[in-house]
Amino acid sequence: MIRVEVRKLLRRRRTWVSIFLLCLLPTVVAVFLAISEVGPRPGEGPTFLSAVLGNGALYPVAALGIVLPIFLPIAVAVVAGDAVAGEASTGTLRYLLVRPVGRTRLLVAKLVAVGLFVLLAVFSVAVSAYVVGVALLGTGPVVSSTTVSGTPLTREQLAVRTVLTILYVGWSMLSVAAVSLFLSTVTDSALAAALGGLSVLVGSTVLVALDAAESVRDYLPTRYWLAWVDFFRDPIFWRDIERGVVVQGAYVVILLGMAWANFTTRDITS
Amino acid sequence: MIRTSGLTKRFGRVLAVDGVDLDVRAGDRYGFLGPNGSGKTTTVRMILGLVYATRGEIEVMGQPMPKRARDVLPHVGALVEGPAAYPQLSARANLSLLDAAGPSSDAVSRRNRRQRIDTVLEQVGLASVGRRPVGAYSLGMRQRLGLAAALVGRPQLLILDEPTNGLDPQGIREVRDLLGGLNEAGTTIFMSSHLLAEVEQLCTRVGVVDRGRLVAQAELEELRGVTGRSLVRVGDPVRAVTLLDGRVTHRDDDRLVVTGLSVADLTARLVRGGVAVHEAAPERRSLEDVVLALTSHGSDRVDSGRLDPGRLDSGGSRRTGGHRRGRTADPTGPVPEPLDSPRSDASPPTRPPPEHPPMPAPPR
Numbered sequence: 001m002i003r004v005e006v007r008k009l010l011r012r013r014r015t016w017v018s019i020f021l022l023c024l025l026p027t028v029v030a031v032f033l034a035i036s037e038v039g040p041r042p043g044e045g046p047t048f049l050s051a052v053l054g055n056g057a058l059y060p061v062a063a064l065g066i067v068l069p070i071f072l073p074i075a076v077a078v079v080a081g082d083a084v085a086g087e088a089s090t091g092t093l094r095y096l097l098v099r100p101v102g103r104t105r106l107l108v109a110k111l112v113a114v115g116l117f118v119l120l121a122v123f124s125v126a127v128s129a130y131v132v133g134v135a136l137l138g139t140g141p142v143v144s145s146t147t148v149s150g151t152p153l154t155r156e157q158l159a160v161r162t163v164l165t166i167l168y169v170g171w172s173m174l175s176v177a178a179v180s181l182f183l184s185t186v187t188d189s190a191l192a193a194a195l196g197g198l199s200v201l202v203g204s205t206v207l208v209a210l211d212a213a214e215s216v217r218d219y220l221p222t223r224y225w226l227a228w229v230d231f232f233r234d235p236i237f238w239r240d241i242e243r244g245v246v247v248q249g250a251y252v253v254i255l256l257g258m259a260w261a262n263f264t265t266r267d268i269t270s
Numbered sequence: 271m272i273r274t275s276g277l278t279k280r281f282g283r284v285l286a287v288d289g290v291d292l293d294v295r296a297g298d299r300y301g302f303l304g305p306n307g308s309g310k311t312t313t314v315r316m317i318l319g320l321v322y323a324t325r326g327e328i329e330v331m332g333q334p335m336p337k338r339a340r341d342v343l344p345h346v347g348a349l350v351e352g353p354a355a356y357p358q359l360s361a362r363a364n365l366s367l368l369d370a371a372g373p374s375s376d377a378v379s380r381r382n383r384r385q386r387i388d389t390v391l392e393q394v395g396l397a398s399v400g401r402r403p404v405g406a407y408s409l410g411m412r413q414r415l416g417l418a419a420a421l422v423g424r425p426q427l428l429i430l431d432e433p434t435n436g437l438d439p440q441g442i443r444e445v446r447d448l449l450g451g452l453n454e455a456g457t458t459i460f461m462s463s464h465l466l467a468e469v470e471q472l473c474t475r476v477g478v479v480d481r482g483r484l485v486a487q488a489e490l491e492e493l494r495g496v497t498g499r500s501l502v503r504v505g506d507p508v509r510a511v512t513l514l515d516g517r518v519t520h521r522d523d524d525r526l527v528v529t530g531l532s533v534a535d536l537t538a539r540l541v542r543g544g545v546a547v548h549e550a551a552p553e554r555r556s557l558e559d560v561v562l563a564l565t566s567h568g569s570d571r572v573d574s575g576r577l578d579p580g581r582l583d584s585g586g587s588r589r590t591g592g593h594r595r596g597r598t599a600d601p602t603g604p605v606p607e608p609l610d611s612p613r614s615d616a617s618p619p620t621r622p623p624p625e626h627p628p629m630p631a632p633p634r
């Protein structure tokens with residue numbers, strides 16, 4: 001069943017269009033940076049963007065910083081929200097279930113497919129950004145790759161930390177995926193599920209920025225999303241990253257539990 | 271094959287299915303009839319484990335459902351409330367994905383998948399459909415694909431909801447032949463429909479459901495028995511009425527309904543009396559009569575019931591049909607006009623005309 005879901009994901013045009021669009025935005029940004037050679041001043045604009053002018057090898061990380069707050073969650077919410085509700089609205093859900101595919105199995109397969117999409121999207125953004133970054137912005141001398149703390153990074157260190165960033169950003173998307181997947185088992189409308197997932201994201205972002213909501217801030221799903229910057233401190237500042245991993249994991253476990261409880265006991269009337 | 275006892279489903283305040291005791295035996299061609307919204311689809315969904323019953327037991331192939339769905343459903347092919355497929359993929363890709371999603375066995379394995387798909391596409395008449403995405407299919411093609419999907423796992427039991435929906439007369443004929451052939455090869459067929467002619471031509475056993483209750487379940491022949499009256503079309507109706515001496519219960523131009531005489535006696539008497547007999551046949555209840563009698567609970571019931579003795583007793587006694595002239599007295603001959611149609615003199619605006627079956631398929 002997992003193989004079937006992966007096949008469906010990979011055969012779907014929407015998968016590739018959304019990944020293409022995700023890669024497009026950082027590319028456009030890189031083109032403008034390369035032409036104008038005017039970067040945002042340090043401390044302004046998307047994280048890391050000021051540093052990439054001197055070194056394109058840092059660009060994958062900057063690109064992830066560009067797509068992380070909005071575009072990546074949108075793509076993930078659309079795919080995850082469609083997972084069950086989309087099958088329900090085309091009517092294929094009932095045929096899968098009487099094939100038979102166990103409801104738990106179906107849910108697990110959908111989750112794996114969504115996870116794969118997240119990884120695929122994040123890696124595509126990183127790879128395309130690396131190519132574009134190196135081509136347009138050039139690779140500066142190794143010493144110009146520096147951490148935000150100002151110490152130099154070797155090429156190996158940079159590569160390792162970039163991969164860690166990719167994984168962390170991917171992991172961060174799982175809470176959006178889990179919310180949307182849960183909503184996808186509640187409604188038969190893929191659109192409603194995707195928008196529901198996004199509104200949780202927006203709500204969380206608003207509350208994180210609100211000082212009055214400080215008491216709950218640390219438990220919000222987007223609270224530690226930007227902690228990947230800490231991979232580029234010297235030494236790596238693990239505290240927020242660890243907390244981010246735990247918070248995301250908690251959301252995933254709770255929401256998947258809810259999705260499972262709802263889906264396995266629900267009447268399929270679509 | 272399918273056995274339910276006291277099957278009940280409540281959606282909130284609505285009692286969709288109420289104490290249904292189905293009994294579908296192996297080898298049956300079972301027609302599940304009822305007006306729209308009478309609980310047919312909910313029952314089918316409960317049998318397939320899509321909807322959970324509020325009360326009651328379901329047994330499919332001797333196994334409790336939905337508890338043993340994993341063992342039962344691989345042997346069941348289903349078409350539930352219309353076909354469904356991924357619109358961006360071809361028929362073949364759709365069947366392949368669906369087949370790969372479920373468990374495999376010796377008879378239904380990955381190795382023979384391609385061959386099985388070829389076979390079912392051939393069976394439903396989509397053999398040369400090629401790589402066109404299903405999104406571009408016509409309604410009839412989708413319906414055929416839905417049937418193919420039900421057949422691809424080589425099921426022992428077919429549960430089909432409106433299998434001929436969207437098909438033209440030729441297509442309906444093909445599907446009927448296909449299902450008949452499968453049944454002869456040992457497949458049990460359970461089909462729900464409101465196309466009575468479809469059920470009448472294919473099924474041997476019927477269950478009639480109305481407002482969530484099973485109001486009849488019997489062999490088709492038993493339901494659709496002769497009424498004891500005879501129908502004749504004669505050359506000289508006035509003379510015939512005199513000859514038959516009060517046995518004519520109804521006359522419509524040259525068509526007579528005669529009671530108390532067998533067809534043989536009747537024709538003999540008429541011919542001796544010098545009346546030409548164009549047609550003569552025993553009157554039969556049509557399935558339509560039976561079903562309408564069993565399921566007419568509309569708001570017009572009092573009005574039309576007053577004029578329709580066949581329907582007055584429908585609430586109490588099971589298996590009584592209306593006394594309308596059977597349409598199937600002579601299946602090969604022309605379909606005569608009904609001689610005494612109770613609905614013709616009932617107030618027409620209150621009751622929509624019964625859903626008439628499409629024209630019978632022409633022989634090919």
